Amino acid sequence: MTSITAPLVRALACAACSAVALAAPATAEDLTIGVASEATSIDPHFHNLGPNNQLSFMIYDRLANPDDRQNFKPGLAVSWQPVNDTTWEFKLREGVTFHDGSPFTADDVICTFERAPNVPNSPAGFGTYIKGKTFEKIDDFTVHVKTEAPYPLMVNDLGNVAIISDEKGCSGTTQDFNDGVASVGTGPFKFVEYVPGDRIVLAANADYWGGAPIWETVTLKPIKAGPSRVAALLAGDVDLISGVPTTDIATLKARDDVTLSQGVSNRVIYLHIDQFRENSPFVKANGGGDIENPLMDQRVRKAISKAISRELIRDRVMEGLSIPAGQLLPEGFFGVSENLQPEPYDPEGAKALLAAAGVPDGFELTIHGPNDRYLNDAKIVEAIAQMLNRIGIKAQVETMPRSVYFSRASSGADGLPEFSLILVGWGAGSGEASSPLRALIASYDKDKGMGTANRGRYSNPEVDAVIEEALSEVDDEKRADLLARATEMAIEDLAIIPIHYQVNTWASKKGLSYIPRTDEYTLAQGVVKD
C-alpha cells in the first residue's frame, strides 16, 4: 500500500507546496511526534522491543545511557570499572530523585535487576542482559556486579535495562505501569497518560539531573501508515515524524517549511548464504536439475558480491539513503575494521570467478527476503536478482511478510533454515561489533548461545576462536583489535555479503530538527529548536 500511495502524496504535496504554510502548534513548548510504531506497554521491562525501549528512554535512565552514537555515557552511574577479573564496581549518582520525589539509591538498582527478568506474561524480557550476573549493594551509592568469567560487555548489557523505583515500580505489575501508578522513573520526562492506539502523553521533569528538557509536554501519536505520517506533518497535526518513506524524501526536501534530519543507523543489510548443505533447496542446475551447492565455494560467493552494485542500489532503490557496506557496522563503531572496503562492482571479475569455480554458465537460484521489515527490502532483493542475472546466475525472487519469512528463514519444516540466499538486516543492539559477530558469524551452537541468527550456518573454527577471545577480553583496546580481526576473517571468507547501512530520516516542521540516533529511536530529548 505504501508504495502505491507514496508517489501520490509526493505529487499532491508538491502541488500544494507553494500554496500552503504549516499550521502553527498550540504553544512553542508542546511537542507532538508521529511515531511509526507504538509501544505495547508502559512497563519498561515488559518487552524488549524497539518501540517500548524508545518510550522508556524518555521516562527512565539506565546506569549508563547510550548517546546518539550508542556510546555509553554516565547515567545513574557516574563511573564503572572492573575491580578484579570478575567484579565490576558501579558508583551511583547522588542527589537524583524519582518523579515522585523519592531519592535514588542502590536499592533501586538491586530491585530493578531482580524484577527485570521476571515480569509475568512478558513475551520476551530483559533476562538476556542479567543472567549470569549477581548484584551486591556495598553502600547506598556503590554496587558490585559479579560474573563467573571475565565479562567485558557489562556496561553494554546493563545500559539496556531501565532503572525503576524500589518503592513504586519493583512491586508493580505491568497493569500498574500502564495505569501510571508504578511508572515512576528518573528520566527527563514524566509519564502522564496512555491511551492504547491513540496517544502517550509525557510532561517535562523540571528537576532532571541532566538539565530540564525544553519541551513542556510531549505527545506521541502512533501513525503506522507512512503516507499518513507525512500528511499529518504537512497538515501541522504533528511537529516531527520518524520513519519517513524514502519515496517522499525528495518532495519533502523541496519544501521550505520542512526540515529533514538524517543519520546512519547501526543496521547493516546483508545476504546470508546457505553454506552448510550439499544440496541447497533453492539452488538448481540450469534447467532445474539437482546440483551440488555452488554457494559452498568461496569463489562463487565472491562472484555474487562482485556482481552487486551497491552504488546503484543506493541511487536507484534507496533514493540515496544508504551507505555501501564492506563489513558489519559502519565506521565509528567500536570494533570495526579500518581495512575493509565495500566490494567494488565488477561483473567481469564475477564471471571469471564463476568460470574458475566450474560454473561458467551459472545456475538457478531463488533469493528470499521480507517485504515489510527493512527500508525498501523487497525492491533491494529484486535489484540484486537482476544484477545476478547479468553474470549468468538465473535468479528468481520471492518475498513475503516478515511474520512468515523469519520463522521459515530460521527453522523450516526440518528445523533448519529453509532458504538458500536471503536478505536480512542486523542492528547492533550493544553498539559494537561483538553483537553481529556472535549472532551472525559465529558457528551455530545452541548451548553456548552463539550463532543464534546464523541462518547460513557459516562455520569457521578459527573465526570462532577469535570471537570467543574477544568476548572475554576486558581490555578495550585489545578487544577492539580482536573484533576487527574476526570481522576481517569473516568478510574475506564471505561469511555474509554486506550490502549497505541504512540511513534513517526524520522530518520536522521548520524551526525544529532531530539529532539522529544510530539505534533508530525517536526521543523527545533529541528534538531541538534551530
Place this chain on the structure above:
Amino acid sequence: MSVFILRRMLQSVFVMVAMAVIVFFGIHFVGDPVYMFVSPDMDQADIEQVTRALGLDRPIWEQFWAFVTSALQGDLGQSFVFGEPALGLILERMPATLELAFAALFLAVVLGLPLGLYAGLYPDSGVSKTIMAGSILGFSLPTFWVGIMMIMVFAVILGWLPSTGRGETVDVLGVELSFFTLDGLSHLALPALNLALLKISLVIRLTRAGTREAMLQDYIKFARAKGLSRSRIVGVHLLKNILIPVVTVLGLEFGSLVAFSVVTETIFAWPGMGKLLIESIQQLDRPVIVAYLMMIVVVFVVINLLVDIVYSVLDPRVRLGDRGN
C-alpha cells in the same frame, strides 16, 4: 418467531465451532510467532524459554483444546504482545470503531436516502444523472486512495480538518466517545465519510431502484387517484415499502463496517479494533486474531437476528409466514 430464532441460534453454534477450527489451525500454519517477539540479542536458550512461556512448545491440538476449554468459560486467551486478555483489548478499542461505523451509517442514510429518492422520482433530470454518476465513483474508487486524497485536500491543502487520530473524547457511561465535542467531531468527519462513501452509493442505488419500481405499482396509482398529497404518497406509502431492502442491506453492511474498517482506521490512525487486528496479524499475535474473528462471528449472527426483527416490523407478512411454519 421464537422457533425461527432458536433454529437460527443452533445454526450459529455450528458456524462458531467451524470458525474456531478453521481460524485456530489456519493461523498456526502462517509462521512461528516467537520470531516476531524475541529481541535479536537473545540466544537460543532464551528463545526456547519464551516459546515455553507462551505455550507454543505444545502440540497444536493440545493448544486448541486449551483454547476451547477456556473459551467456554469466556476466556479467549492472552495477547502475546500486550500480555493482557485478548477480548479485553478488543473491547477496549470497540467504542472507537463502533462510533466510526455508526457515523458512517448515519451519513449513508441521511445522504443516500434523499439523493436516491430524488434520482428515482426525477430519473431524467440532470441532477439525477450527476448523482448516479457520483455513486459509480463511490463504488469504484479504492478506499485507501480516497482516504489519502481526503487527507491531502481537507487536512493538508485546506487545513480545515485534522488528518489523523481521534481527538478529544467525553466519558459517557464509562465509554469514551468523541461525538460530543467539536474537536472529536472534527476528527471523526473524514474517516467516517471515507468509510461511508461506498455505503452512500449503495443506498442511493437501492433507493432509486426501489422508488422507480414502486412508482409504477397499483397502490401508488390508487393513492394518487384518492387525491393524497404527493408528499404523503412519497413519505409514507412509498418510503415504507422501499425501506425493506435498504434496511436488510445496511444491517449486513454494518457488520462489515464494524468488522473490517481496517483500511480506514489504518490511514487515519483511528485507534479502533481494525487497527488492532491488522497489527496483530503483522505481529502474529495469535490469541488476538482468533478472539477477534470469533467475536466477529457473534456480531454477524446478532446483526442478522436484529435485521430479521426489524424486517418483521416493517412487513407483517414475514411474521405471518413464520407462524405458518
